[in-house]
Amino acid sequence: MFQQKQCPCCGDDSQIQYGAIIAPFIQDYIAIPKNKKTTKLIQCKLCGHRYFEDRFDDNEMEQLYSGYRDERYFQIRRKNEPWYSSGVNTSNLDPNIINKRQEGLKNFLIPFLTQDTENLIVADIGGDAGQFIPLEMVNKAYVVEASAQIPVEGVVRVASINEIPEPVNLVMCAHVLEHIPTPEKFISEIITSTNLSPACVFYFEVPLERFNISPLLKSKGYQKYLQAIVPFRWITIGFDFFSVLSRSYLNAVFPPLIMKLHEHLNYYTTHSLSELMYQSGLEVVEVIEERASNLSTHQGVIRLIARKNVS
Ligand SMILES: [Zn+2]
Structure with missing residues (x-):
């Protein structure tokens, strides 16, 4: 340690x-x-x-x-x-939970997409088997996982973003940052990947605790x-x-x-998650705290949209 x-x-x-x-x-x-x-x-x-x-x-x-x-x-x-x-x-495999996570993500994310969904190439970082990607809104879906996880149908697993053969225009990373010992380094590595589209949208989600x-x-x-x-x-x-x-x-x-x-090594607030983005070279477009009463382990989620700092 x-x-x-x-x-x-x-x-x-x-x-x-x-x-x-x-x-x-x-x-x-x-x-x-x-x-x-x-x-x-x-x-x-x-x-x-x-x-x-x-x-x-x-x-x-x-x-x-x-x-x-x-x-x-x-x-x-x-x-x-x-x-x-x-x-x-096994809650990550529960169809009810998967459905709710996908719906919450779509409702929040869609207004911020810069691409039509038929052109959307998504990379889900640390996304388990890719089961949380709403496949109906994307053209191609990749899950970036170091483990030998078998992806769900419609999702391709790669070991790093740089292995994806086409420009990625949506990066999602949900329920990962709270586990990461050095989150700034982690995000910096993501955003310096060579094949991100310049207009790439970044979506982060963490539990509210x-x-x-x-x-x-x-x-x-x-x-x-x-x-x-x-x-x-x-x-x-x-x-x-x-x-x-x-x-x-x-x-x-x-x-x-x-x-x-x-x-969980990190308990974020909307403020601290935004600070992390700025420190890592991303610009925050929107951040919200969404409370939910039906979760026993955490109180809700924080959702954040970012893009590369253009200045
Ligand atoms: Zn601080």
């Missing part, structure tokens, strides 16, 4: 630090130093972004995502989070409390369970509840 001391979105270092733990699942699933059990959740005072101080290095990212949600992943996650169900594990954090989590006493409980697996798992409930239903974390570094 490596540490991020400045805001990964705006670069500022004025911050509030809250005590947090490394999720027991993460400690079990990938090889991280055995003594690394606590961390900090940092809130940037300038753009409001929240991010964990500890980040996964390339090797740990590979371990975490190469067998993502396969049987071993499920078993180890279930052992550490007994409430984690097989339904949630903005819960209230008690100021008590900033205290030294709270950090001591975390260090006292983390050696005891079942106690940590118990507090984790009530913390998940509290985040979902009370939208709040307060002692003795805990925040954990899991797969």
Whole structure:
């Protein structure tokens, strides 16, 4: 793991630090130093972004995502989070969820497209099997995935944007940036791909996870409390369970509840996501916060449209 001391979105270092733990699942699933059990959740005072101080290095990212949600992943996650169900594990394949994601995307995106949909060449970055691409609105669809994922019908998998044999005019990247340790580098690599059309539209979507954090989590006493409980697996798992409930239903974390570094390293706001775009060389065309009451894991989504900075 490596540490991020400045805001990964705006670069500022004025911050509030809250005590947090490394999720027991993460400690079990990938090889991280055995003594690394606590961390900090940092809130940037300038753009409001929240991010964990500890980040996964390339090797740990590979371990975490190469067998993502396969049987071993499920078993180890279930052992550490007994409430984690097989339904949630396979939710990316649920036709209802796929349909809702596609509809939400289309409603927001279509007014911003610079091309007729019959000319649209889309690249979905980190898009799993490409199941979230609304195929009826595009001419050709590519999913950019490093894993050996078999794409859904109508979608071609490539390992990088540069392998796509025609100019891409829509890049989409949904529910990926919250997992990325160095998001500015990640976006810079996307936008410097050689075969993007100059008028390429960029669509980003991230979960909205903005819960209230008690100021008590900033205290030294709270950090001591975390260090006292983390050696005891079942106690940590118990507090984790009530913390998940509290985040979902009370939208709040307060002692003795805990925040954990899991797969999401970044909690964006419309402001911090916009800052990230500017820092990476993109210009924001539109950004919205869309709340949804039917989601238990997050409160809604942030949608953002960007284009290459022309100035
Ligand atoms: Zn910031």
